[in-house]
Amino acid sequence: MQQGEIAIEMNGITKIYPDGVIALRDVDLIVKKGEIHGLLGENGAGKTTLMRILYGEIKPSKGTIRIFGKKVRFRGPWDAMREGIGMVYQHFSLIPSFTVLENLVLSLSSTVKVTINQVKKKAETIIEKVGLNVPLNTRVELLDVGVQQRVEILKALMRDAKILVLDEPTSVLTPTEVDEFLEMLRKLKEMGITVIFITHKLREAKLITDSITILRRGRAVGVVETNKVDEAELAKMMIGRKIALEIPKKREGPMTGNVVLKVENLQVRDDKGLVAVKGVSLTLREGEILGLAGIQGNGQRELIEAIVGCRPVEKGNVIFMGENVTGMSPSEIYRKGLAYIPDSRAVGLVLDMDIVSNSILTRLKNFLGKGGRIMWSKAHSFSSKIVNEFEVLTDSLKTPVKYLSGGNQQRLLVGREVAQRPKVIIAAEPTHGLDVAATEYIRSLLAKLRDEGTAILLVSTDLDEILQLSDRIAVIYEGEIMAIGRPEEFTTERLGLLMGGVKCQTKN
Amino acid sequence: MPNKKLGAWELTEYEIFLIETVGSISAGLIVSGIILAVLGYNPIRGLSLLLLGGLRNPDYLLSRATFIMMTGLAFAIPLYAGLFNINGEGEMYIGGLVALLTAIYTGNGFLAILAGGVAGAALGLLVSALRVYRGVNEVVTAIMLNMAIYYTIIYLITSKFYDPVAPHESVKVPVSARLGTLNLVVIKIHVIFLLALAFIALSYYFLYFTKLGYEIRVSGLSPASARYAGINSNRAMINSMTFGGFFAGVGGALNVVGFMYYIDSLLTSMHGMGFDGIGVALMGRNNPLGIVLASIFFSMLILGSQRMQLLMRVPKELADALSGVIIIAFSLPYAYRMLISYLRTRRMIKIGAEQYS
Numbered sequence: 054m055q056q057g058e059i060a061i062e063m064n065g066i067t068k069i070y071p072d073g074v075i076a077l078r079d080v081d082l083i084v085k086k087g088e089i090h091g092l093l094g095e096n097g098a099g100k101t102t103l104m105r106i107l108y109g110e111i112k113p114s115k116g117t118i119r120i121f122g123k124k125v126r127f128r129g130p131w132d133a134m135r136e137g138i139g140m141v142y143q144h145f146s147l148i149p150s151f152t153v154l155e156n157l158v159l160s161l162s163s164t165v166k167v168t169i170n171q172v173k174k175k176a177e178t179i180i181e182k183v184g185l186n187v188p189l190n191t192r193v194e195l196l197d198v199g200v201q202q203r204v205e206i207l208k209a210l211m212r213d214a215k216i217l218v219l220d221e222p223t224s225v226l227t228p229t230e231v232d233e234f235l236e237m238l239r240k241l242k243e244m245g246i247t248v249i250f251i252t253h254k255l256r257e258a259k260l261i262t263d264s265i266t267i268l269r270r271g272r273a274v275g276v277v278e279t280n281k282v283d284e285a286e287l288a289k290m291m292i293g294r295k296i297a298l299e300i301p302k303k304r305e306g307p308m309t310g311n312v313v314l315k316v317e318n319l320q321v322r323d324d325k326g327l328v329a330v331k332g333v334s335l336t337l338r339e340g341e342i343l344g345l346a347g348i349q350g351n352g353q354r355e356l357i358e359a360i361v362g363c364r365p366v367e368k369g370n371v372i373f374m375g376e377n378v379t380g381m382s383p384s385e386i387y388r389k390g391l392a393y394i395p396d397s398r399a400v401g402l403v404l405d406m407d408i409v410s411n412s413i414l415t416r417l418k419n420f421l422g423k424g425g426r427i428m429w430s431k432a433h434s435f436s437s438k439i440v441n442e443f444e445v446l447t448d449s450l451k452t453p454v455k456y457l458s459g460g461n462q463q464r465l466l467v468g469r470e471v472a473q474r475p476k477v478i479i480a481a482e483p484t485h486g487l488d489v490a491a492t493e494y495i496r497s498l499l500a501k502l503r504d505e506g507t508a509i510l511l512v513s514t515d516l517d518e519i520l521q522l523s524d525r526i527a528v529i530y531e532g533e534i535m536a537i538g539r540p541e542e543f544t545t546e547r548l549g550l551l552m553g554g555v556k557c558q559t560k561n
Numbered sequence: 562m563p564n565k566k567l568g569a570w571e572l573t574e575y576e577i578f579l580i581e582t583v584g585s586i587s588a589g590l591i592v593s594g595i596i597l598a599v600l601g602y603n604p605i606r607g608l609s610l611l612l613l614g615g616l617r618n619p620d621y622l623l624s625r626a627t628f629i630m631m632t633g634l635a636f637a638i639p640l641y642a643g644l645f646n647i648n649g650e651g652e653m654y655i656g657g658l659v660a661l662l663t664a665i666y667t668g669n670g671f672l673a674i675l676a677g678g679v680a681g682a683a684l685g686l687l688v689s690a691l692r693v694y695r696g697v698n699e700v701v702t703a704i705m706l707n708m709a710i711y712y713t714i715i716y717l718i719t720s721k722f723y724d725p726v727a728p729h730e731s732v733k734v735p736v737s738a739r740l741g742t743l744n745l746v747v748i749k750i751h752v753i754f755l756l757a758l759a760f761i762a763l764s765y766y767f768l769y770f771t772k773l774g775y776e777i778r779v780s781g782l783s784p785a786s787a788r789y790a791g792i793n794s795n796r797a798m799i800n801s802m803t804f805g806g807f808f809a810g811v812g813g814a815l816n817v818v819g820f821m822y823y824i825d826s827l828l829t830s831m832h833g834m835g836f837d838g839i840g841v842a843l844m845g846r847n848n849p850l851g852i853v854l855a856s857i858f859f860s861m862l863i864l865g866s867q868r869m870q871l872l873m874r875v876p877k878e879l880a881d882a883l884s885g886v887i888i889i890a891f892s893l894p895y896a897y898r899m900l901i902s903y904l905r906t907r908r909m910i911k912i913g914a915e916q917y918s
Contacts, residue, residue, distance in 0.1 A: 382791045383791030400789050405783070417775065
């Protein structure tokens with residue numbers, strides 16, 4: 054590896070979108086050849102935008118790009134590929150019903166003429182060299198997410214990529230897989246490949262990268278050599294202030310509150326008609342947060358929807374406050390004092406409606422007067438109460454919700470559900486896609502409600518969130534509860550194994 | 562973004578809407594004028610006939626607007642739930658026929674209007690129930706039903722309910738059931754127009770002040786949110802189509818009981834109005850008040866183009882094309898907004914990013 058040679062030089066990159074949003078302001082990014090360069094920043098800091106510019110997918114409004122010293126202007130990703138840039142997105146671009154080999158042929162043949170045998174030979178060489186464990190003749194849909202990701206990397210390497218951009222590659226992996234993945238990155242580095250590693254996870258950035266560029270709200274706020282900083286400093290640069298993410302957790306003996314929600318042997322089918330929840334039983338007591346951990350798509354959504362009545366229950370019962378509510382409609386169940394915060398704000402809110410109209414969505418009956426007339430004045434005062442109490446930033450209550458920022462939308466959504474003083478809250482990914490300040494706010498709010506006696510079922514794919522908030526943790530895998538217990542009983546490693554479907558033998 | 566700045570003025574959404582509307586009409590007129598001039602017609606005379614020709618008889622203008630106002634509602638309400646009601650035409654015919662028969666047998670005009678509305682509602686219910694429970698596309702059903710109803714009614718009028726004195730017309734509405742005109746101080750106005758305004762108010766109340774209306778709007782804007790909130794989207798769809806059908810049926814009834822007093826054997830007094838309603842609803846931006854204005858404007862153009870044909874010997878095709886140009890001009894604000902945002906980006910880039918940092 055030649056010391057000091059520059060692989061990528063992006064200068065003064067500015068991106069202004071047609072609606073006036075400034076995504077990037079005068080960002081410089083310099084990556085040395087053969088290093089692993091971290092691109093660190095919160096959601097919405099502009100990491101992905103910067104990389105999409107590098108990959109030729111979007112054009113910068115201003116700024117220059119040099120690849121290995123050569124000034125380039127990309128008209129599209131194909132130009133970037135020709136210069137040796139490969140990109141692996143969070144969402145893979147593979148055809149599920151094709152085999153791995155067929156996917157490779159498809160991607161290669163879009164630019165060069167190759168035969169399937171040439172592709173196979175080349176793929177096998179690379180697999181051996183890098184130690185990528187990929188079965189070439191299996192259909193992609195049958196592969197785990199982790200393996201699919203390796204297929205994407207293989208795809209980039211097949212094009213002789215000299216620069217590999219990985220967009221939040223570890224977000225889809227279990228902790229064990231992450232370790233394997235980082236190992237593979239080191240191998241790529243040994244081969245002289247330059248890697249840009251986009252992440253917002255400090256630990257990984259610290260672990261694997263050689264240097265880091267930190268983005269904050271569209272600006273590059275620092276470039277550091279990884280071995281000269283610690284995680285706390287990185288966090289400070291990323292967020293711009295000290296974070297106090299430690300939420301006091303109530304640690305006491307066994308939970309003694311009354312059981313408010315009981316799920317007995319629940320079986321539910323998903324949209325495709327497959328059994329997605331296979332005999333799940335849970336109990337939830339007053340004043341506790343039960344964290345349901347699991348990788349996305351393991352039956353969490355179906356389980357919650359069955360509890361609140363959006364989805365038919367095939368077998369089993371849902372007992373809420375001693376009453377069997379199985380098969381009741383969601384609006385009935387909500388009115389009995391169960392609140393549900395869905396994982397998507399586009400579901401929990403009607404984005405095209407204003408704040409007032411959204412504030413009555415789940416409890417419409419409470420706002421009906423004589424003859425089914427909606428009492429808008431009552432709705433108005435209720436929504437202004439939410440806006441004040443939960444600090445939703447808005448010009449007016451008549452503002453369509455789509456013009457609010459993600460954090461404000463979430464405050465409105467959570468506020469609406471919480472303001473009714475529910476006995477039980479089911480919160481799915483309550484901080485998904487939020488910045489640190491909003492995340493902190495929502496988490497402290499949940500902790501406060503728990504201390505006041507509300508029972509909370511927290512469904513999250515974010516292990517940190519689960520570990521930080523839960524009084525008990527349950528792990529779900531393929532519609533079954535793998536384990537349930539107090540947080541002390543789980544290490545991150547054990548949680549990761551359970552989430553990946555491995556029931557490990559504990560020592561005790 | 563409720564307010565926008567334009568120079569020194571702070572504009573509300575309504576003011577912007579007004580400016581955009583006036584601007585687009587003017588642009589449409591200019592283009593139409595050029596077309597007329599190029600083809601050798603006097604553009605000033607042509608345009609003044611096109612625009613003002615309808616105003617010669619305000620009563621007739623408003624009466625004509627009444628019917629497409631109702632079919633406009635019939636399209637707009639299901640659209641709130643995300644459904645296309647192409648059935649306004651058929652619902653209007655059925656409404657007209659049932660109103661005629663009710664008027665004949667009961668002699669009560671208001672009862673006839675209600676009966677016509679109920680008949681239209683029943684048709685809307687049928688179409689939406691087929692969609693919801695059988696998965697039949699509502700547009701296909703509606704198009705076929707329109708034809709079936711059209712010919713069935715022609716058959717009934719010519720063979721069962723024809724007037725022996727004038728066989729191309731149906732039996733007349735009895736005088737006791739007829740709704741006439743009111744003589745206000747300066748103008749004469751048909752009662753049906755006022756009734757239509759009442760129905761517009763009713764629809765507004767229904768959409769924005771009732772549980773059913775709220776559920777319809779939520780289902781249309783975000784089906785996933787509706788499901789989450791426990792709103793039965795299927796029922797909301799059926800409700801919306803039923804209410805839409807009701808208004809189209811009322812439109813037909815108003816035509817028969819309050820304006821024509823009979824149905825002619827080719828349904829010419831109603832023909833095409835169901836489809837005009839689609840344009841009216843879209844031009845009125847699906848808003849009940851917008852529909853009132855759009856239906857009057859639409860009627861103005863229709864009557865104006867007839868005047869132009871009559872007095873200037875402009876061919877019908879050209880007269881219709883000119884009305885079309887004016888209606889298309891209504892999409893200009895969207896083009897304008899795209900241009901503005903493009904220019905703004907360019908300007909911001911020019912000024913440079915430093916200034917924004």
